[in-house]
Amino acid sequence: MKTIADIAKLAGVAKSTVSRYLNGGSVSEQMKKRLEAIIEETGYTPNTFAQSLKAKKTNMIGTIVPGLDSYETSQILTGIDNELRKWNSHMLVSNTNQNLARELELIYRLAKQKVAGIILLATEITEAHLQAFQEIAIPVLLVGQQHEEVHSLVHNDEEAGYAIGKYIIEQGHRRLAFLGVSEQNIAIGINRKEGFKRAVREANGCEVHFFETGFTMKEAAEGALAVFEGYFPSALICATDDIAIGAVKAAYKKGMHVPANISVTGFGGYSITEMMNPALTTVKLHFIEAGEKAARHIIKLANGEDIPKLIYSGFEIIARESVDKRFAPG
Amino acid sequence: MKTIADIAKLAGVAKSTVSRYLNGGSVSEQMKKRLEAIIEETGYTPNTFAQSLKAKKTNMIGTIVPGLDSYETSQILTGIDNELRKWNSHMLVSNTNQNLARELELIYRLAKQKVAGIILLATEITEAHLQAFQEIAIPVLLVGQQHEEVHSLVHNDEEAGYAIGKYIIEQGHRRLAFLGVSEQNIAIGINRKEGFKRAVREANGCEVHFFETGFTMKEAAEGALAVFEGYFPSALICATDDIAIGAVKAAYKKGMHVPANISVTGFGGYSITEMMNPALTTVKLHFIEAGEKAARHIIKLANGEDIPKLIYSGFEIIARESVDKRFAPG
DNA sequence: CTGAAAGCGCTTACAG
DNA sequence: CTGAAAGCGCTTACAG
The missing domain is CATH 3.40.50.2300 (Response regulator)
Structure with a gap:
C-alpha cells in the first residue's frame, strides 16, 4: 500500500503538496499533471482512517431501520444505496428490531463513528430523540414520519x-x-x-x-x-x-x-x-425513489447546504382485481 | 470528547498505561480499579479512527448482497446484525444489484475500508473472485453458495x-x-x-x-x-x-x-x-440462524481462529394446505 | 508493572 | 505555488 509520502517522494515534492492536490487546493498546472500521472500509475488511494482522524468525519451515511424484513425498508435502503454510490459514499445499516432504546443507542453510536449524516426510518420521535439530535450535531433526516423540528421525507x-x-x-x-x-x-x-x-x-x-x-x-x-x-x-x-x-x-x-x-x-x-x-x-x-431522494438530501445536509424541512415522495393508485364496480344504491 | 491523554492525566499515569488497560495488557489491580472508575465517569470511548490507523483493521464486517429486496437476504442480514451487535461489531451492507462487476469492485473497496471480514451472499464464484480473495488477504465467508477454496455456509x-x-x-x-x-x-x-x-x-x-x-x-x-x-x-x-x-x-x-x-x-x-x-x-x-452463524464464524476467522471449510444451516418441512393426499395408483 | 518516544497516514496553519 | 512542522488519538516496542 502506497502512502502519501510515497507519492510525494516519487514526485519529488512535499506531502503537503500532494495533499493539496488531492483536496483541490492550489497547485500549479504542471504539478497537477505530474501528480495525476503518478497517482494513476501507482493506484494510490488515501487512507480513510488517517483522513477521518484529522477531518473528524467520514463519508459514511448511517441508516437506522426498525427491521430489515419489510418490503418498504428493503426498497428504501435499495434507493439510498443506489444514490450514495454515486456520491462515493457508503451506507452503514443498523437495525433496531423495533427497540426504541436501541434506536437511541444507535444514534449515539453512529455519531461516534463520525458518520456524515443519519437517515432514520423512524416509527416515533420522542423527547429523547430530539435531545440526541441536538447532542450529536450531525445532520439527521427522518423518512416515513415527520417532525416539525427535524428534516423529514414522507410519502404524502x-x-x-x-x-x-x-x-x-x-x-x-x-x-x-x-x-x-x-x-x-x-x-x-x-x-x-x-x-x-x-x-x-x-x-x-x-x-x-x-x-x-x-x-x-x-x-x-x-x-x-x-x-x-x-x-x-x-x-x-x-x-x-x-x-x-x-x-x-x-x-x-x-x-x-x-x-x-x-x-x-x-x-x-x-x-x-x-x-x-x-x-x-x-x-x-x-419507495426506491424515496430512498434516492433521502440520500440526495442527507448529502446536501452533510455538505452544509440548506434543504426544505419537509419533503414529499410520490404515489399512484394501482387498480387491479380486488375491487368490484358497484352501482351506488339510490 | 475525551481522549486517552485526558484519561491518563486524570489518572496521573502515562497514555500507554491507559492503552494497556483498554487492550487487556498487564496493569496492576489497583490501577485497573482507578482507570475503570475514571473511564466510567467520563464516559470515555476510544476514537476508532485512531485505533484503526494503527491497528490497520476495524471492527466492521462487510456484507455484500445481490439485492436488498428478497426475504432471504433480509432475514440473513437480520441474523448477522443480531449477532454482530453482541461482539460490538458493525455491519457494513453493500448491494450489488446483481451486478457481478460491481461485486468485485465492492470486495476491493471493503478491503480498503479495512473491514475485519467479508460475508458474501454470492450467486456465483468466478476466477476473478478467487483472485480478489487472495489479494485482499481478509477473511471471506460465502453464504448460500459453496466453493471448495473458500469458507462457506450453506443451507443443506x-x-x-x-x-x-x-x-x-x-x-x-x-x-x-x-x-x-x-x-x-x-x-x-x-x-x-x-x-x-x-x-x-x-x-x-x-x-x-x-x-x-x-x-x-x-x-x-x-x-x-x-x-x-x-x-x-x-x-x-x-x-x-x-x-x-x-x-x-x-x-x-x-x-x-x-x-x-x-x-x-x-x-x-x-x-x-x-x-x-x-x-x-x-x-x-x-435464515436468521444462518445469518447468526455466519456472523459468529466470520468473527472467528477475523480473530485468526480456524473453522470448518463448510458449514450447514438447518431446515424443516412446513406442511400446510397446498398439498393434497393422494392414494397412489397401483 | 509503568513510562517516554516513535510512528500510523493524513491535514492544516504558517512561512517563504 | 510550495515546504517544514505540528498534530489528530491511538498503539507498540523498548527501557527501566
Missing part, C-alpha cells in the same frame, strides 16, 4: 389516503370499512385515515366504520374478522398491504369471495400484491 | 430437496413436475434438484418431468404455464417460494385449483407463504 400519506378513498367511492362503494393502525403512528395511523375521511366527506351517503389492528398479517387477519362481525361493508380499505393480505385471508376463511362479496384495497404497493389471488388494488408508494 | 439444499421430495411422495403423489432454475446456480439449480431426484429414485413408479424458469414470480408464472402444456402432474415442486407463488397464480389463471387439481410446494419458508390461499407447503430454511 394524506393525499394518498384521499386518492384511494376517492377511487373506491368512484367504483360505487358506499358501505365502507377502514382497517387502520394506532394513532401513535402519525403517517399511517392518522394521515392515511384522515385523507380517506376527506374523500368520504366529499361524497354522498357513505356509511363508514373504523377499525384498528396491528402491523402483522396475522394481527390483521384477526382484526378483519372483527370487522366482519355485525357489519357488512362492500369495501374494506386497509392502511397497509400486509393488513390487506391478512384481511383477504380472513375473508376467505369466512367463506367470502374477494371482490364478489367484498372489495379490499391495500396501501404500499408491495410486489407480492400483484401475485395474490385476486391481485390487490393498492396505493403504490415510490 | 440437497437434504432439503430430498426431504420435500420424500414428503410429496409420502402423500401419494407419483406424477411429478419439478420447476427449478438454471444449473449455473449450484445451490438452488443443482443441489435442490439432486436431492429431490434422490427421493424419486428411492420411490416406486414415479413419473417426473423437469422444467426451468427464472427467479421472479413473473417468470415463474410463465414457466408454470409451460409445465401445464401437455403434462398434468398431480404435484409441482418448486425450487423457491417465489417460483411457487408464480405457479399458484398461473394455476388459477388456467382455472385449476390448488390443491384439488394440483399440489404445489415451495422452498424457503417466506412469511408470505403462510398467508396465501391456500397456505403453501414449503421447506423452511432457517
